[in-house]
Amino acid sequence: MMWKNVFSAVSIEEVLHILAEKKEKGRIVAGATDLILEIERGVRHGIETLVDISRIPQQDHIFLDEDGWIHLGPLVMHNHCVASKMIVEMGLPLAQAAWEVGSPQIRNRGTIAGNLITASPANDTITPLMALGARLTIQSLRGSRILPLEAFYQGVRRVDLQPDEMVVDIAFPALKPNQRGMFIKYALRRAQAISLVNVAVVLTFDGDVITKSSITLGAVAPTIIHAMEAEEYLQGKFLSPEVIQGAAQLAMQAARPISDVRASAEYRRRMVGVITRRALAALAAHAEKEGFPQRPVLLWGGEKYPQGYLNKSILHEAGVPIETTINGKFYSIQGGHQKSLLRLIREDIGLVGSKEGCAEGECGACTVFLDGAAVMSCMVPATRAHGAQIVTVEGLAKDGSLHPVQQAFVQEGAVQCGYCTPGFLMSAAKLLEERPTPSQEEIRQAMTGNLCRCTGYYKIIQAVEDAAQLVQKGG
Numbered sequence: 001m002m003w004k005n006v007f008s009a010v011s012i013e014e015v016l017h018i019l020a021e022k023k024e025k026g027r028i029v030a031g032a033t034d035l036i037l038e039i040e041r042g043v044r045h046g047i048e049t050l051v052d053i054s055r056i057p058q059q060d061h062i063f064l065d066e067d068g069w070i071h072l073g074p075l076v077m078h079n080h081c082v083a084s085k086m087i088v089e090m091g092l093p094l095a096q097a098a099w100e101v102g103s104p105q106i107r108n109r110g111t112i113a114g115n116l117i118t119a120s121p122a123n124d125t126i127t128p129l130m131a132l133g134a135r136l137t138i139q140s141l142r143g144s145r146i147l148p149l150e151a152f153y154q155g156v157r158r159v160d161l162q163p164d165e166m167v168v169d170i171a172f173p174a175l176k177p178n179q180r181g182m183f184i185k186y187a188l189r190r191a192q193a194i195s196l197v198n199v200a201v202v203l204t205f206d207g208d209v210i211t212k213s214s215i216t217l218g219a220v221a222p223t224i225i226h227a228m229e230a231e232e233y234l235q236g237k238f239l240s241p242e243v244i245q246g247a248a249q250l251a252m253q254a255a256r257p258i259s260d261v262r263a264s265a266e267y268r269r270r271m272v273g274v275i276t277r278r279a280l281a282a283l284a285a286h287a288e289k290e291g292f293p294q295r296p297v298l299l300w301g302g303e304k305y306p307q308g309y310l311n312k313s314i315l316h317e318a319g320v321p322i323e324t325t326i327n328g329k330f331y332s333i334q335g336g337h338q339k340s341l342l343r344l345i346r347e348d349i350g351l352v353g354s355k356e357g358c359a360e361g362e363c364g365a366c367t368v369f370l371d372g373a374a375v376m377s378c379m380v381p382a383t384r385a386h387g388a389q390i391v392t393v394e395g396l397a398k399d400g401s402l403h404p405v406q407q408a409f410v411q412e413g414a415v416q417c418g419y420c421t422p423g424f425l426m427s428a429a430k431l432l433e434e435r436p437t438p439s440q441e442e443i444r445q446a447m448t449g450n451l452c453r454c455t456g457y458y459k460i461i462q463a464v465e466d467a468a469q470l471v472q473k474g475g
Helices: 012-025 035-040 078-083 085-090 092-100 112-118 126-131 228-234 241-254 265-284 341-349 404-412 421-434 440-446 458-472
Strands: 005-008 026-029 049-052 062-064 069-072 135-140 143-148 153-155 166-173 179-186 197-206 209-218 314-316 322-326 329-333 367-370 373-376 389-391
Touching: 012 026, 012 049, 012 135, 012 166, 062 085, 069 085, 078 092, 078 112, 085 092, 092 126, 092 179, 092 197, 112 126, 112 166, 126 179, 126 197, 126 209, 179 265, 197 265, 209 228, 209 241, 228 241, 241 265, 322 341, 329 341, 341 367, 367 421, 373 421, 404 421, 404 458, 421 440, 421 458, 440 458
Parallel strands: 005 049, 026 049, 322 389
Antiparallel strands: 005 314, 062 069, 069 166, 135 143, 135 166, 179 197, 197 209, 322 329, 367 373, 367 389
């Protein structure tokens, strides 16, 4: 299919040895939310071995060092940043950008490092990290090197990373009390949308006077760029309406967008000015946190992401079974190592409740629980199931009784054609595990990864509210 074998590693040292051996034929996979699509679309050629690092312990750390730098390990996912009080307090633009990425299911797999390496100029987390002055630590068997994030990019989807190298750390200076920042994304939909334009602003103040500014623009040039004239213009000034307008105008002039099917170059350029002005106005009003949820919906089911570890590394190739537990039943599957988790579940196990609606991680019909967290199974290599606990929609009912969410969907008439329903049920069930009495806004947050082409979502939202009441009553 898409690759020949998968090596699931349990240490960084193992990864570096495999990369040194395989070179261009090996490729690290963590969340796989970008890589699987790139391989299917022919963007990445000649990859024979996926090196799965998602089971390596202690690589999802976020910590503050004694020099005031915040460090992210290579397995820090977008939802880790969203949930981190440290990131929200001392790196808010990154938390805001991570919250804008995909859906809860995608944020539960996609890593910050993977987003940086994909190197699309529309990627959301590059812009704030560049504004924050981030640097990368890159390692191979030949040694390690530290590279400013700006120097990492060489063009559209081109980065300074050799085939035998791995990004092992992302770091940026924590915002000090006299520094504040904000990220704004403009897209065609409220969720699950690629940026038309995004802007990150980080300002340093002496009282009300700006002493330093960093303004970065995404999706308006081959790489993320600084609006240098706007940065220089702001120094020594107050954030008055006139100054905000002037800086926004200069930021707009820095943009070098293209026209495509989503927007014209002129529209993108104008929107750079609009959202730069919005960001500066919010910072002037100390309102940069407005709109960011105090308790984001994560679809983890608990306070900590339930990462599943392996006891030892394994090379999955022909003849090596995938041994997993699905809905409480043990399975040993031969020959599934070249598939996605969704196809393994449907074709090899015969559980066809999970659906393939888009095969791009956008519709949510394939949502399952992987070691306790909701994920899009079409974007997960099947070998990640080895040694894991998986729950599909068939596993929601217990002892012959429907889950409260299933009961409510039937009673409320929230099912029409039914194709998307398994994904909605899974997202709703995990939400109620995480938030037994969710607000309507939290229900909407949980459902941003699930698309329905038949309804206006009203009955679905009502069904989740009814299910919450059933759970409270012990139904």
